[in-house]
Amino acid sequence: MNPNNKVIQIRRISLSYKENGQKFPVLDDVSFDVAPGEFICIVGSSGGGKSTLLRILAGLQKQTEGKILNMPEQLGFVFQNFALFPWLDVESNVSFGLRMQGLSKSQIHKRVREEIDRIGLEGFEKSHPKELSGGMKQRVGIARALAIHPKVLLLDEPFSALDEITAKGLRHDLLRIHTQTKETVIMVTHLVEEAVELADRIIVMSPRPGKVRKIITNTMSRPRDTRSREFFKLVDEIEGVL
Amino acid sequence: MRYSHKIHQANQQKSPGIQRRQRITSFILIGAVIIFLLVFAETKTIDWWEFYRFFLSSLFSVAVAYIIAAFLALLLALGATKNKWLENILLPVLDVAQSFPTFALIPVLLAIFGTSRWVVIVFLVVTIIWPIVFTLITALKGEREDLGQAATIYNAHGLKRLWYFRLPSVFPAFISGSIIGWGEAWEALIGAEIIAKVLGVGSYLGKLGETGSVWQLVLGIAMYLFLIFILNQIIWLPLLNFSSRYQNES
Ligand SMILES: Nc1ncnc2c1ncn2[C@@H]1O[C@H](COP(=O)(O)OP(=O)(O)O)[C@@H](O)[C@H]1O
Ligand SMILES: [Mg+2]
Numbered sequence: 001m002n003p004n005n006k007v008i009q010i011r012r013i014s015l016s017y018k019e020n021g022q023k024f025p026v027l028d029d030v031s032f033d034v035a036p037g038e039f040i041c042i043v044g045s046s047g048g049g050k051s052t053l054l055r056i057l058a059g060l061q062k063q064t065e066g067k068i069l070n071m072p073e074q075l076g077f078v079f080q081n082f083a084l085f086p087w088l089d090v091e092s093n094v095s096f097g098l099r100m101q102g103l104s105k106s107q108i109h110k111r112v113r114e115e116i117d118r119i120g121l122e123g124f125e126k127s128h129p130k131e132l133s134g135g136m137k138q139r140v141g142i143a144r145a146l147a148i149h150p151k152v153l154l155l156d157e158p159f160s161a162l163d164e165i166t167a168k169g170l171r172h173d174l175l176r177i178h179t180q181t182k183e184t185v186i187m188v189t190h191l192v193e194e195a196v197e198l199a200d201r202i203i204v205m206s207p208r209p210g211k212v213r214k215i216i217t218n219t220m221s222r223p224r225d226t227r228s229r230e231f232f233k234l235v236d237e238i239e240g241v242l
Numbered sequence: 243m244r245y246s247h248k249i250h251q252a253n254q255q256k257s258p259g260i261q262r263r264q265r266i267t268s269f270i271l272i273g274a275v276i277i278f279l280l281v282f283a284e285t286k287t288i289d290w291w292e293f294y295r296f297f298l299s300s301l302f303s304v305a306v307a308y309i310i311a312a313f314l315a316l317l318l319a320l321g322a323t324k325n326k327w328l329e330n331i332l333l334p335v336l337d338v339a340q341s342f343p344t345f346a347l348i349p350v351l352l353a354i355f356g357t358s359r360w361v362v363i364v365f366l367v368v369t370i371i372w373p374i375v376f377t378l379i380t381a382l383k384g385e386r387e388d389l390g391q392a393a394t395i396y397n398a399h400g401l402k403r404l405w406y407f408r409l410p411s412v413f414p415a416f417i418s419g420s421i422i423g424w425g426e427a428w429e430a431l432i433g434a435e436i437i438a439k440v441l442g443v444g445s446y447l448g449k450l451g452e453t454g455s456v457w458q459l460v461l462g463i464a465m466y467l468f469l470i471f472i473l474n475q476i477i478w479l480p481l482l483n484f485s486s487r488y489q490n491e492s
Contacts, residue, residue: 020470055391057396058391060391060394060395075395076395077391077392077395079388079391079392080385080388081388083386083388083389083391083392084392085389085392085407085410085411086487086488086489087410087411087413087487087488088410096396096406097395097397099406100396100397100398100399100402100406101397117270128487130487130489144392144396146395229347
């Protein structure tokens with residue numbers, strides 16, 4: 001963890017779309033903090049504005065009201081449907097951000113090697129996205145995000161498009177990497193169990209418009225037993241809020 | 243090729259074996275053409291060397307026109323989809339412009355350039371440009387939003403965005419549109435050369451139609467089609483195959 005990192009402050013974010021003169025509120029007065037190194041999960045039902053919130057955090061979309069303080073510039077983003085560049089092979093997808101930043105060839109090579117080994121993509125360097133399974137594609141998505149050494153890693157339902165067994169493996173890998181690097185993580189999910197397994201704190205949102213219902217600190221020690229009584233108690237508590 | 247390239251692409255995605263079979267078929271056909279050329283170069287029904295010379299100068303016109311059209315089409319399509327404001331202005335303009343009958347342009351061009359190759363080239367530019375522009379615009383409008391967001395997140399801005407994201411992402415559409423435009427150019431070429439009285443394979447075929455026998459005209463047209471076919475096999479088919487890897491998975 002970088003000691004110079006400051007707490008990210010999300011303050012009173014609102015967003016609404018205008019359609020035929022009518023206002024459609026999507027996010028209403030969303031506020032929370034994110035401490036450096038924290039693993040945050042945002043849970044809520046679909047259509048609740050979670051992706052919109054994440055896009056605002058990433059600067060991809062402008063909020064109607066509110067502000068975000070201390071958000072670092074160096075961000076990684078992992079997409080629900082992977083968003084890999086189909087014309088690039090695995091290696092070039094992973095190195096995309098580094099090449100845009102203009103790193104030297106040898107630096108790029110070293111970082112790509114590291115990320116490919118860490119996420120388990122050895123042997124697939126020259127494959128194109130078309131030739132990969134969903135799980136492998138998302139590994140590329142994660143490696144591409146981590147390669148730039150992001151200060152904050154944003155993930156939008158990264159495992160929703162995968163079958164449960166694949167998702168489980170990827171969750172473990174993500175957690176392992178987070179434990180190693182201590183990168184700040186903000187992840188959106190609609191699965192309460194996923195949030196309880198991964199997060200230090202869980203932001204529970206209610207939909208239409210998206211509002212923060214409750215913020216729950218998850219004190220369960222790691223590695224977490226997803227079949228323990230404690231685990232189910234927390235899941236029940238969150239589902240009660242939803 | 244103009245209409246069949248989509249079928250070709252679909253076949254290829256289903257089974258790569260088809261691609262090899264097609265390549266073998268192409269080789270056999272090209273072999274047949276070469277034999278055909280050798281045999282008929284000896285028969286004196288048509289002055290074949292003159293025919294080839296005219297074909298080359300027409301090929302030059304088509305190639306120059308294609309390069310100009312492709313460049314302008316990219317500019318127009320990227321411009322028309324840059325933002326809502328430009329789109330609202332440019333799309334209606336392009337729509338009106340593409341429905342303008344291209345042959346009506348020839349008298350205007352003759353007035354400007356006189357009888358020169360440029361009349362045909364400019365006419366061909368106008369013929370080739372529309373299929374490229376509109377396939378590009380369709381592709382750009384239908385582009386996956388998350389890919390653009392990924393490009394933004396990972397710092398592909400300005401010229402880098404154009405070169406490393408925009409252009410590769412429209413490459414398959416660009417090739418598709420080019421194949422259609424290129425095909426239409428060869429079709430329109432004959433009429434254009436005859437009307438503009440510019441020397442080339444088109445006006446040569448026109449002359450055969452007037453002064454030669456039906457047999458000569460049929461031979462000339464057959465050779466014309468064969469040569470275009472060969473160009474498709476050596477230029478567009480490999481590009482089409484290459485571009486399929488640029489395509490999004492569905
Ligand atoms: N461009 C848009 N115009 C109007 N409404 C939109 C637009 N984009 C998203 N929305 C609406 O915003 C709401 C929240 O969407 P989203 O952030 O994707 O939710 P979630 O990720 O929680 O499923 C949805 O109801 C959606 O219909
Ligand atoms: Mg979403």
